[in-house]
Amino acid sequence: MLPKLFFGYYAAVIVILSLLVVTRKNPVRSVMWMLLLFFHIASLYLFLNAEFIAAIQVIVYAGAILVLFLFVVLLLNLREELKVKRFIGSWPAGLFVSAAILAIVINVIRSFVLAAPPGKYSIEYIKEATHTKALGTILYTEYLFPFEIASLVLLIAIIGAIVLAKRKTRS
Amino acid sequence: MVPLNWYLMLSAVVFMIGVFGFLTRKNIIIMFMSVELMLNGVNISLIAFSHYLQDMRGQILVFFIITVAAAEAAIGLAIIIALFRNKSTAHVDEMNEMKG
Numbered sequence: 032m033l034p035k036l037f038f039g040y041y042a043a044v045i046v047i048l049s050l051l052v053v054t055r056k057n058p059v060r061s062v063m064w065m066l067l068l069f070f071h072i073a074s075l076y077l078f079l080n081a082e083f084i085a086a087i088q089v090i091v092y093a094g095a096i097l098v099l100f101l102f103v104v105l106l107l108n109l110r111e112e113l114k115v116k117r118f119i120g121s122w123p124a125g126l127f128v129s130a131a132i133l134a135i136v137i138n139v140i141r142s143f144v145l146a147a148p149p150g151k152y153s154i155e156y157i158k159e160a161t162h163t164k165a166l167g168t169i170l171y172t173e174y175l176f177p178f179e180i181a182s183l184v185l186l187i188a189i190i191g192a193i194v195l196a197k198r199k200t201r202s
Numbered sequence: 203m204v205p206l207n208w209y210l211m212l213s214a215v216v217f218m219i220g221v222f223g224f225l226t227r228k229n230i231i232i233m234f235m236s237v238e239l240m241l242n243g244v245n246i247s248l249i250a251f252s253h254y255l256q257d258m259r260g261q262i263l264v265f266f267i268i269t270v271a272a273a274e275a276a277i278g279l280a281i282i283i284a285l286f287r288n289k290s291t292a293h294v295d296e297m298n299e300m301k302g
Contacts, residue, residue, distance in 0.1 A: 034203065034204050035204055038204045038208060038209075042208070042212045045212065045216060046212070046215055046216070046219070049215075049216050049219040049220070049239055050219060052219075052223070052232075052235060052236075052239060053219055053220070053222060053223030053227065053232065053235075053236055053239070054223075058229060058231050058232060061232055061235060062235070065235060065238070065239075068239075068242075069242070072242055072245075072246065075246065075249075076249055079209075079249050079250060079252075079253040080253055081249050081252065081253065081261055081264075083261070084245075084249060084261050084264050084265070087265065087268055088245075088268070091268050091271075091272055092238075092242075092268065092271070095272060096238065096271065096272055096275045099275055099276065099279055100231065100234075100235065100275070100279070103231065103279045103282060103283060104231055106283065107231075107282075107283070107286050107292060109229075109292065112229060112292060112293075115228070115293070116228070117227065117228060117229070117232075118226045118227060118228065119226055119227070119228055119295065122225075122226040124225075125222055125225030125226035126222060126226065128221070128225065129218045129219075129221045129222040129225065130218070130222075132218060132221070133214060133215065133218040136214045136218070137211055137214060140207050140210045140211055140214060141207065143206075143207055143210065145206055145254055145255070147255055149255060149256040149257075150255055150256045150257035150258075151256070152256045152257055152258050153256050154256075165258060166258055166261055166262070166265075169258050169259070169262060170262055170265065174262050177266060181266055181269045181270075184269065184270060184273050185269065185272070185273055187273070188272070188273030188274075188276045188277055189276070191276070191277045191280065192276040192277055192279075192280040193280075195277065195280035195281055195283075195284050196280040196283045196284060198287075
């Protein structure tokens with residue numbers, strides 16, 4: 032009963048906060064609601080025994096990405112943004128499309144049953160090996176090559192962001 | 203024990219709110235935040251699967267998704283700054299120079 036209550040609270044708050052994020056007029060407020068949303072999602076990860084991912088969620092998403100968003104929102108002068116309409120003219124079409132896909136997906140999920148046999152990373156195993164160590168062992172053995180590619184992706188992002196945002200100087 | 207289907211439904215709802223925001227908002231920054239919302243929806247379902255299948259691979263996937271999201275945010279916000287410098291607006295309606 033108590034886990035369901037917990038889940039109900041987090042699910043309700045996450046849905047309400049996501050709606051607030053996409054419907055607020057002022058982008059600064061959207062970013063702030065999103066900060067709260069990310070903290071709630073991190074708590075949901077803790078609830079699912081993924082404490083390393085919860086820490087990453089708070090540090091990377093809330094700490095790095097959202098600060099970047101906030102910087103850009105404050106850098107651009109959006110004073111006149113607040114005077115115009117927030118949605119495009121044909122927003123009912125977008126609402127219809129997303130609601131229709133949501134109805135289909137929910138109908139599929141309702142009859143979904145997990146039939147695969149459970150793997151070896153049970154709660155007792157993780158408790159003995161500690162979560163971060165178990166995750167790191169897989170990451171640096173089985174997924175070493177994707178890990179190296181991820182570092183390349185980050186390098187390209189650094190270079191690309193500098194090149195794109197640099198002011199062109201004409202000599 | 204909370205059933206897995208509840209987590210999947212929550213993830214679908216968050217994802218579709220992101221889709222709605224991406225399709226209907228004018229402000230390019232909010233559209234970008236909707237993309238982040240969609241990524242978070244996927245992450246919720248991956249972590250839930252990882253927990254219920256007792257398999258760590260879902261969490262590895264989330265790790266990589268967060269990496270790519272960070273890279274995407276850096277590049278995308280740089281593009282937004284470059285766009286704003288040229289057009290001095292953040293509205294996608296007014297960016298129609300590539301229309302054929």
